[in-house]
Amino acid sequence: MSIKLSFAKVVLSYVFEGSGLKKKAYIIGMGSYLPERVLTNQDLEKMVETSDEWIVSRTGMRERRLAREDEFTSDMGLAAAKKALKSAGKMASEIDVIIVTTLTPDYLFPSTAALIQCALGAQQAAAFDVQAACTGFLYGLSIAKGYIESGMYKNVLVIASEKLSSIVNYRDRGTCVLFGDGAAACVVSGEAKGYLIKEICLGADGELAEFLMLPAGGCRRPASHETVEQGLHYISMSGKEVFKHAVRRMENAAKECLEKASMKEEEIDWLVPHQANERIIDALAKRFGIAEEKVFKTVAKYGNTSASSLPIALDELICEREIKPGENMMLLAFGAGFAWGASILTKSEGGL
Numbered sequence: 001m002s003i004k005l006s007f008a009k010v011v012l013s014y015v016f017e018g019s020g021l022k023k024k025a026y027i028i029g030m031g032s033y034l035p036e037r038v039l040t041n042q043d044l045e046k047m048v049e050t051s052d053e054w055i056v057s058r059t060g061m062r063e064r065r066l067a068r069e070d071e072f073t074s075d076m077g078l079a080a081a082k083k084a085l086k087s088a089g090k091m092a093s094e095i096d097v098i099i100v101t102t103l104t105p106d107y108l109f110p111s112t113a114a115l116i117q118c119a120l121g122a123q124q125a126a127a128f129d130v131q132a133a134c135t136g137f138l139y140g141l142s143i144a145k146g147y148i149e150s151g152m153y154k155n156v157l158v159i160a161s162e163k164l165s166s167i168v169n170y171r172d173r174g175t176c177v178l179f180g181d182g183a184a185a186c187v188v189s190g191e192a193k194g195y196l197i198k199e200i201c202l203g204a205d206g207e208l209a210e211f212l213m214l215p216a217g218g219c220r221r222p223a224s225h226e227t228v229e230q231g232l233h234y235i236s237m238s239g240k241e242v243f244k245h246a247v248r249r250m251e252n253a254a255k256e257c258l259e260k261a262s263m264k265e266e267e268i269d270w271l272v273p274h275q276a277n278e279r280i281i282d283a284l285a286k287r288f289g290i291a292e293e294k295v296f297k298t299v300a301k302y303g304n305t306s307a308s309s310l311p312i313a314l315d316e317l318i319c320e321r322e323i324k325p326g327e328n329m330m331l332l333a334f335g336a337g338f339a340w341g342a343s344i345l346t347k348s349e350g351g352l
């Protein structure tokens with residue numbers, strides 16, 4: 001009997017997948033939130049020894065947004081989530097899981113996702129945080145994709161939110177010019193509209209962890225007078241090393257993703273990379289051989305907002321440009337860990 005049952009299961013799954021009925025995951029709604037306060041290069045010139053010329057030529061950044069003192073990662077994530085729900089035509093009560101991806105949570109615990117779940121009134125939703133630094137959104141999206149494809153959940157809310165200004169040392173010119181605050185969110189569902197999440201490839205290399213980290217505040221170096229005096233509660237980064245790996249890792253992730261999706265580079269219509277540095281984005285675009293107007297950049301306006309960078313850019317691209325059904329987007333991210341990822345989205349008929 002059990003052999004017959006297993007055989008039936010195999011046949012059914014073969015018919016199911018072969019007939020194209022296998023569940024697929026779609027982004028059916030998106031939204032982003034940027035705080036109002038603008039920090040320009042000219043403002044930074046008054047704070048550290050730097051210049052607009054240096055910042056623009058080395059990074060492409062002109063300004064970034066900063067959250068108010070009383071505005072936190074959960075607040076920004078909540079604002080983005082509400083917009084994403086509206087754009088998806090869903091109510092908070094329809095969300096099964098909330099995944100927040102951030103490296104600046106309101107607290108080490110409880111999760112920022114739980115705080116947003118409560119503020120949103122999504123009592124029935126499970127909630128947890130994912131930490132993969134600037135690649136967080138793709139890691140979160142991959143979990144949502146898995147939930148939908150497996151049939152475990154119907155609607156997943158993925159939120160990326162960062163208050164990087166809370167861990168930036170505004171006396172360190174090497175890092176303070178780079179980062180900004182902001183949030184973005186999307187609803188992932190099995191409803192065939194919006195953007196099909198065709199493929200996601202992820203990677204990590206913890207050997208290189210020391211190049212980009214927050215040295216204190218974890219269990220290895222709990223916060224103390226000494227750690228604060230030494231500024232170990234601020235972002236520590238070896239920019240050159242990060243730069244070198246960023247281009248190579250994202251390029252390889254893109255290739256792997258194309259191969260998995262049985263696609264060619266020419267089939268990518270839009271490139272949406274992590275917004276850490278315009279030179280990194282341009283190097284990627286060159287290696288990809290994609291036209292400049294097809295590479296979406298927000299780096300000049302918002303700087304690097306870590307996990308939020310990629311979804312903020314994606315949300316703006318969807319709002320500002322006319323994406324036609326059948327067009328493909330390549331999303332790329334790289335950050336602390338090191339961790340990196342690539343994803344291919346395809347525009348469906350209807351929805352977003």
Ligand code: ACO
Binds near residue numbers: 049058133175246304
């Ligand atoms: N203004 C003026 N001079 C500066 C500044 C500044 N803001 N910052 C650094 N400098 C100086 C340095 O002190 C150095 O001077 P020196 O030669 O006298 O020592 C000189 O400029 C060159 O510094 P580099 O660090 O070599 O400059 P580089 O061209 O590498 O640019 C940058 C630095 C912009 C940080 C670049 O390396 C970069 O973008 N790296 C990647 C960052 C990234 O991708 N992060 C992503 C992940 S973020 C996350 O996961 C949270």
